[in-house]
Amino acid sequence: MLGSAVHNAELWHLTRRSVAGAFFIGVFCAFLPMPLQTLLAAFLAIIFKRNLPLSVVLVFITNPLTMPPIFYFNYWLGSLILNEPSIYQTLNLDDIWVWLAINFNHIGKPLIIGSIAAGLIFGFLSFLTIHLFWSWSVRSKWKKRSNERAAKKEQPLLNQPSASHPVNDKVDPSTQPAVDRESPPQN
Numbered sequence: 001m002l003g004s005a006v007h008n009a010e011l012w013h014l015t016r017r018s019v020a021g022a023f024f025i026g027v028f029c030a031f032l033p034m035p036l037q038t039l040l041a042a043f044l045a046i047i048f049k050r051n052l053p054l055s056v057v058l059v060f061i062t063n064p065l066t067m068p069p070i071f072y073f074n075y076w077l078g079s080l081i082l083n084e085p086s087i088y089q090t091l092n093l094d095d096i097w098v099w100l101a102i103n104f105n106h107i108g109k110p111l112i113i114g115s116i117a118a119g120l121i122f123g124f125l126s127f128l129t130i131h132l133f134w135s136w137s138v139r140s141k142w143k144k145r146s147n148e149r150a151a152k153k154e155q156p157l158l159n160q161p162s163a164s165h166p167v168n169d170k171v172d173p174s175t176q177p178a179v180d181r182e183s184p185p186q187n
Helices: 016-030 037-048 052-061 067-082 093-154
Strands: none
Touching (some): 037 052
16 A cells, blocks of 8 residues: 555655654654554655655654653643643552553543644644754855855956956967968978
8 A cells, every 4th residue: 555655755855845744743753652653653754745764763752761751741731731630659660551551541531632732732843943944044055155156256357367467468479460470381
């Protein structure tokens, strides 16, 4: 199904549109508390024709070191959105899966709502940041080129001899009268 779609050139090029979209997709998927986030990011990148490798790599914002604080933030945000009290407990990271299984009925809805909200917020912020940075970068390069061109126009042309240059003292033989020209050697 997606085999031929992967060969689409738009998935591999780095353009402002494809990179900004890839940032949105990758960051959004990184905030989702689900297995196989990379597959979802790849699928979305193919569907929306955004940079595939960048979408997949950005999912690794959430890794074993960053997952607990990110998902706790998502849970906190979801609790805030749903106006529910947060469960504050000291967690033993060795038993986190047991704790999640026991408390999923209490934390599931806020975690999912908060994850979607955080994914949308941070995905949009990264999308906007890439658009603004890319536009600024292009404008500054164009301005630099324009300044370089203006500086070149102000410099005297090095290849054109000036009026007082010794080369201008030479006379062009084709403009001399025939008498003054050297005659070809006689045999």
